[in-house]
Amino acid sequence: MKILDRYLLKELVPPFLIGLFVFTFLLVIDKIFDLVDLIINKGVPVHLVLLLLTYILPAFLVLTIPIGFLLAILVAFGRLSGDMEIVALKASGVSPLRLLRPVLVFATATALVTAWLMMEAVPRSNYAFKSLIYDILRTQAAVGIKERVFNDAFGSFIIYVDELAPDQIALQHVFVSDERKPDELRVITAREGRLLNDDVNHRVTLRLL
Structure with missing residues (x-):
């Protein structure tokens, strides 16, 4: 050069x-x-x-x-x-x-x-x-989900669980407060719930039963 x-x-x-x-x-x-x-x-x-x-x-x-x-x-x-x-x-x-x-x-x-x-x-x-x-x-x-505590570590969702299985996947007596729209607050309750991992689409889903 x-x-x-x-x-x-x-x-x-x-x-x-x-x-x-x-x-x-x-x-x-x-x-x-x-x-x-x-x-x-x-x-x-x-x-x-x-x-x-x-x-x-x-x-x-x-x-x-x-x-x-x-x-x-x-x-x-x-x-x-x-x-x-x-x-x-x-x-x-x-x-x-x-x-x-x-x-x-x-x-x-x-x-x-x-x-x-x-x-x-x-x-x-x-x-x-x-x-x-x-x-x-x-x-x-x-x-992030603990028993008998209002868990607010999920953005606009607040989750309350009465019982949590040892594997931390199965949930009992679930309460979900959806606050994504402040003027349209939604409350969802379910007897059971499960945390499902989607390794293909890289998503974690809470399925209520």
Whole structure:
């Protein structure tokens, strides 16, 4: 790699990394509050929440890598133009096409990484994210229900159970308060209930009998 190529790449990489970090952080910050809620209010271990965070990063990087690349081009060539370095390079016989060579190399690298993220990393991380959420919900459903207590760890649902089987699956004398619509409060009672795990669709269902 020639000196000019290295010089231009050094101009591109720092603003690219800064832009990548800033834009990714702006997208992640919206999810951080939900993840912190899992720790504080749901009692989910910190290491599981951090694992969830790593699973959602690839989907954000697909968006922020191209934005970071565009920012790097604008900042790098804006500085070179402002300092008259491009004029000096042209005066020394360097053609505009020659200046584009390291840019094309950098663009190809970012495009390949983005394509790999879209085709490989994002589908796998999305599946891993859903699987981990399902495991957390399944654990919370089993551990979060206690006998003769109004259990409010299920969002807009409050569940009261008179008796809980040792396997924490079978429930006796179930009371459910559905508060999803404050103006339409629903109360459901059942003699029996069961917690059913759907490993295919990654859902935990309370079936009332």
